[in-house]
Amino acid sequence: MIMIDGLVQRIDKKLQRFDPLWQARRGIGGLRSRYYDKTGVAKYREWRGIRDTLYDYGQWMKNLGSMTAMVASAPIPCLKGFWEYRWMGSYLGTFMFIDRLFEGYRGYELRIAHHNMHAIVQSLTKKIALVLSNDKRLGGGPLSDQMIPYDEVLPPLFLTGFKDLIPIPLQTLPEFIICDIDQQLEPYYIDVAESFGLPADVCSRCAAETGVAIDDAFPIIGKAFITTNMPCNASEATSMFQRRRVGLPDMPVTLAMIHNEPGAHPYSTQMLKDTIAFIEKEYGVTYDWDELFKHAKEMNEQNAIELEKWEFMKTPYCALVGIAESLYRLYSWASVNGQDSYFTKTDRKVLKLITKAYKEKYEPFSGKTRHRAFLWGPSAVYYTDFPTWVENCWGINIVLNMDSTMGYNQINTTDSEEAIKDLALLSEKATMRHHAVGGWENVNAVWEWAKRFNCDMVIFNDNVSCKGMNGVHAMMEEQARDLGFHFVFLEHDLEDCRTVSRRDMRKRISDYMSIVLNEQPLDPTLVDFDDSEAY
Numbered sequence: 001m002i003m004i005d006g007l008v009q010r011i012d013k014k015l016q017r018f019d020p021l022w023q024a025r026r027g028i029g030g031l032r033s034r035y036y037d038k039t040g041v042a043k044y045r046e047w048r049g050i051r052d053t054l055y056d057y058g059q060w061m062k063n064l065g066s067m068t069a070m071v072a073s074a075p076i077p078c079l080k081g082f083w084e085y086r087w088m089g090s091y092l093g094t095f096m097f098i099d100r101l102f103e104g105y106r107g108y109e110l111r112i113a114h115h116n117m118h119a120i121v122q123s124l125t126k127k128i129a130l131v132l133s134n135d136k137r138l139g140g141g142p143l144s145d146q147m148i149p150y151d152e153v154l155p156p157l158f159l160t161g162f163k164d165l166i167p168i169p170l171q172t173l174p175e176f177i178i179c180d181i182d183q184q185l186e187p188y189y190i191d192v193a194e195s196f197g198l199p200a201d202v203c204s205r206c207a208a209e210t211g212v213a214i215d216d217a218f219p220i221i222g223k224a225f226i227t228t229n230m231p232c233n234a235s236e237a238t239s240m241f242q243r244r245r246v247g248l249p250d251m252p253v254t255l256a257m258i259h260n261e262p263g264a265h266p267y268s269t270q271m272l273k274d275t276i277a278f279i280e281k282e283y284g285v286t287y288d289w290d291e292l293f294k295h296a297k298e299m300n301e302q303n304a305i306e307l308e309k310w311e312f313m314k315t316p317y318c319a320l321v322g323i324a325e326s327l328y329r330l331y332s333w334a335s336v337n338g339q340d341s342y343f344t345k346t347d348r349k350v351l352k353l354i355t356k357a358y359k360e361k362y363e364p365f366s367g368k369t370r371h372r373a374f375l376w377g378p379s380a381v382y383y384t385d386f387p388t389w390v391e392n393c394w395g396i397n398i399v400l401n402m403d404s405t406m407g408y409n410q411i412n413t414t415d416s417e418e419a420i421k422d423l424a425l426l427s428e429k430a431t432m433r434h435h436a437v438g439g440w441e442n443v444n445a446v447w448e449w450a451k452r453f454n455c456d457m458v459i460f461n462d463n464v465s466c467k468g469m470n471g472v473h474a475m476m477e478e479q480a481r482d483l484g485f486h487f488v489f490l491e492h493d494l495e496d497c498r499t500v501s502r503r504d505m506r507k508r509i510s511d512y513m514s515i516v517l518n519e520q521p522l523d524p525t526l527v528d529f530d531d532s533e534a535y
């Protein structure tokens with residue numbers, strides 16, 4: 001073992017000149033040097049030393065295995081899907097996307113990131129094969145009528161009480177997850193919506209969903225559709241467009257907007273009960289509380305582990321960082337929500353690795369972090385690797401992201417009346433409702449969160465067309481000054497990279513870091529570059 005270690009060290013030393021982090025330290029290259037100009041296409045894989053490069057490549061192969069399994073399990077539906085849906089082609093960018101997300105990752109942070117990412121890839125690929133195999137637009141399948149299409153921002157845990165039905169978040173495949181992978185896709189759907197007469201000043205997420213509906217690019221599954229008013233008025237509008245286009249009987253799950261009010265929970269609880277009754281009627285099935293309790297136990301364990309992870313995140317020795325944390329939590333909470341035990345197992349494994357790294361006092365990114373930031377506000381989903389860039393370029397560790405603070409309450413697993421109340425609480429605290437809308441105290445909570453996680457910086461995503469965020473600008477600036485946080489308002493247009501580009505976003509941070517804080521970049525090749533043609 002000692003001999004192998006020695007050999008690895010000797011080879012790593014010989015080849016270190018190919019390591020972009022080593023090059024950046026010496027001013028002779030860096031992480032952006034690998035790319036063709038304007039694109040996200042790298043000329044060669046990142047050299048991270050023998051062990052990390054082999055590990056990273058092994059994980060690349062593992063993800064390729066999941067994709068191959070997807071196509072092998074449903075070759076004809078997948079082919080038809082590529083032919084029928086523009087968004088299917090965007091999934092081909094997944095490998096580039098993952099490589100970009102974990103640039104500069106080494107050691108523990110690399111291993112943890114890949115555990116989390118593979119959980120997403122294996123789940124998503126299975127879901128794509130399942131949906132396409134049963135999509136009535138492509139000819140349908142044996143499970144078409146057993147699926148319940150529901151709005152992606154509703155946590156599906158409460159639907160798991162229908163033992164023989166399969167909840168499918170309808171917008172996730174054509175819009176909600178794919179906009180993270182391909183910045184060029186959603187502008188097409190936004191244009192479709194605007195050509196139809198939709199005003200151009202609405203939230204681009206909701207515009208894109210509307211465009212997908214008008215373009216007839218939603219798979220057609222199930223016997224009834226569960227829509228929602230979550231998280232905001234723009235979402236209500238897109239739900240209305242979608243229900244007309246999808247053309248199934250629908251149930252709008254309208255949860256309380258100001259959900260911290262005492263009257264909100266009985267109302268939201270009743271809404272979930274009504275939805276259960278609606279599905280029983282439309283599908284001719286009976287709700288099974290024991291089945292719900294089984295899935296609630298999975299979710300409870302995941303939420304309990306999440307709180308344990310947070311304790312590590314408060315320290316400099318947490319190897320679960322940046323996008324590896326936030327993307328995983330967003331997907332596992334919003335799309336899985338107790339339905340897949342693979343995620344519970346991943347959480348256990350990751351917690352073990354985090355604990356081990358902590359005991360070794362391991363600092364991610366070779367201890368180069370200079371600032372700890374809390375990322376708040378709906379993130380620009382065309383710039384998913386922003387947390388990676390901001391760490392590699394300026395040494396800012398995104399400790400936690402707004403979405404990670406979604407409902408973390410435990411669900412009662414013995415009493416149905418208590419369970420449904422807990423489910424209402426969990427559902428109200430879903431993505432964006434709990435943060436960007438739903439009352440001033442939700443937005444204002446960022447200072448408390450940032451303090452709890454020992455952050456010295458707050459980066460506030462300012463979606464230029466989010467009605468929830470408009471108007472809080474000056475108040476947040478004032479509070480940041482009073483409380484002593486470094487504070488950046490980061491403009492973006494959520495799913496439309498044409499309004500504010502990734503490059504514009506980087507400039508905003510770089511200007512703050514160089515002009516206000518007078519700091520030097522860790523990797524000068526990352527400060528300003530053109531990636532306008534990248535996935």
Ligand code: SF4
Pocket residue numbers: 203204205206231232233234235378432433436437463465466467468469494
């Ligand atoms: S970004 Fe704002 S406007 Fe868009 S869906 Fe979220 S809360 Fe609504």
